[in-house]
Each structure stands twice: as C-alpha cells, then as structure tokens.
Amino acid sequence: MREIVLSDREKYLGSLLGEENETKKMSRQFADELGLGRISVSAPEARLVQTLVRMHGCKKFVEIGTLTGLSAQYICEGLVEGGELWTLEKEAKHADMAKQVFAKMNMGSKKIHMVVGDARVELERIASEGPFDGVFIDGNKAAYLDYLMWAEKNLRSGGLVLADNVFLSGAVWGDTSLQRFSEKQARVMQEFNQRLADTSLYTSSLIPTFEGLFVAIKK
Numbered sequence: 001m002r003e004i005v006l007s008d009r010e011k012y013l014g015s016l017l018g019e020e021n022e023t024k025k026m027s028r029q030f031a032d033e034l035g036l037g038r039i040s041v042s043a044p045e046a047r048l049v050q051t052l053v054r055m056h057g058c059k060k061f062v063e064i065g066t067l068t069g070l071s072a073q074y075i076c077e078g079l080v081e082g083g084e085l086w087t088l089e090k091e092a093k094h095a096d097m098a099k100q101v102f103a104k105m106n107m108g109s110k111k112i113h114m115v116v117g118d119a120r121v122e123l124e125r126i127a128s129e130g131p132f133d134g135v136f137i138d139g140n141k142a143a144y145l146d147y148l149m150w151a152e153k154n155l156r157s158g159g160l161v162l163a164d165n166v167f168l169s170g171a172v173w174g175d176t177s178l179q180r181f182s183e184k185q186a187r188v189m190q191e192f193n194q195r196l197a198d199t200s201l202y203t204s205s206l207i208p209t210f211e212g213l214f215v216a217i218k219k
C-alpha cells in the first residue's frame with residue numbers, strides 16, 4: 001500500500017479545522033490505538049458533514065460505521081434540538097470505545113443510540129423508528145448498495161444521503177495502486193455512484209475530497 005503524504009493544503013485545512021474538543025480528541029486517539037486512525041473521517045470533512053446535516057435541518061439521522069464515534073459527534077452537533085442519531089457498528093470493541101466517548105459528551109436535548117451488529121440486519125430493526133431525515137454511509141464498502149436501497153425506503157422524501165469513500169481509493173476508475181479491492185467491490189461502488197448520480201432519483205453531487213464524498217437529496 002502506498003504511503004499517504006499530506007499536502008500543504010491538507011495540513012493547512014487540518015490546522016484551521018482540527019478537532020476542537022476533548023471527546024473528539026478521545027475518539028481520534030482510540031482509533032489510533034486500534035491502528036485505524038487513517039479510516040476516521042478527517043476533521044475538515046467531518047465539519048462538512050456536520051454543516052450539511054445542519055443546513056438540511058435533520059432531526060432523525062442514521063450513521064452506518066461508527067468506529068470510535070468521531071463522525072457521530074459532528075453529526076450529533078449538527079442535528080436540530082431534540083435530534084436523535086442511530087449509529088451502527090459491527091465490531092463490539094469499536095462500539096465500546098464509542099460508548100465511552102458518548103458518555104463523556106454533553107448532548108443536551110439530543111440522543112445517540114449505539115447499535116451493535118451487522119448494519120444490514122440492524123437497519124431493518126431500527127426501520128420502525130423512521131422515516132429518517134438523513135443517513136451517513138461509512139460502513140462495509142461492499143454493502144454500500146444495500147445500505148442505499150434501505151435508505152431509499154426509510155428516508156423521508158427530500159432526505160439527505162451522505163456517503164464517504166466513494167472513490168474506493170481510486171478503484172472506481174481502475175487505480176489499484178493505493179489499495180487493492182476486488183472487482184466485485186469496485187463494481188458495487190460504481191453502481192452505487194451511478195444510482196446516486198441518477199437525476200430522476202436524486203439531486204446530487206460528488207465532492208472530490210481525497211476519498212470522495214457523495215451528497216444527495218432523495219426526490
């Protein structure tokens with residue numbers, strides 16, 4: 001795997017928009033302890049997600065892929081008063097760390113529900129809490145299309161779909177030098193992106209962050 005070197009632009013963004021409180025630093029540190037710091041969302045991207053959640057006035061939101069709860073905190077802060085976030089994580093160890101972080105947060109009127117298990121199963125269990133105002137997809141890359149099918153059924157009309165890593169480290173255009181993905185994984189992500197780009201289904205755009213962030217509003 002090729003080493004990722006931060007450009008001066010990325011360093012500047014990080015210095016301007018870095019983690020600003022203790023619980024966010026704690027999530028980042030837990031992710032580093034797991035050796036997974038590089039798969040947490042970057043602070044500037046997390047602030048973009050938070051801004052979009054706030055602009056959309058989201059109250060009931062779902063996150064797929066909690067890791068140690070970093071993006072969940074940004075989303076929670078973006079929700080309107082009384083907002084609720086259901087965040088789904090397969091690995092009990094990751095979820096335990098996220099729970100420790102959430103316990104230290106000052107959430108005010110908001111709530112985070114930590115849901116542990118395979119997202120494809122757990123999404124069906126939480127469906128009765130919907131319809132939801134938005135979803136942030138950041139879980140198993142091979143299941144992105146299944147997550148989207150769930151979102152199409154369980155988001156309100158006008159609901160927000162945010163999805164990270166949609167370039168699949170370049171695999172969607174055939175570059176496998178950063179990280180190897182199977183042909184199936186690349187095909188699933190290509191279909192996922194094509195669906196979100198379909199103007200009969202979504203008003204959307206793909207923000208060319210390093211990993212690619214799709215932003216779409218369900219019609």
Ligand SMILES: C[S@@+](CC[C@H](N)C(=O)[O-])C[C@H]1O[C@@H](n2cnc3c(N)ncnc32)[C@H](O)[C@@H]1O
Binds near residue numbers: 039064066067089140
């Ligand atoms: C990229 S990380 C999420 C990062 C997190 N959103 C953040 O930025 O702070 C992906 C997470 O999805 C979890 N995951 C992978 N497959 C999953 C599945 N089938 N169901 C639920 N979570 C899954 C992984 O264990 C990992 O913690």
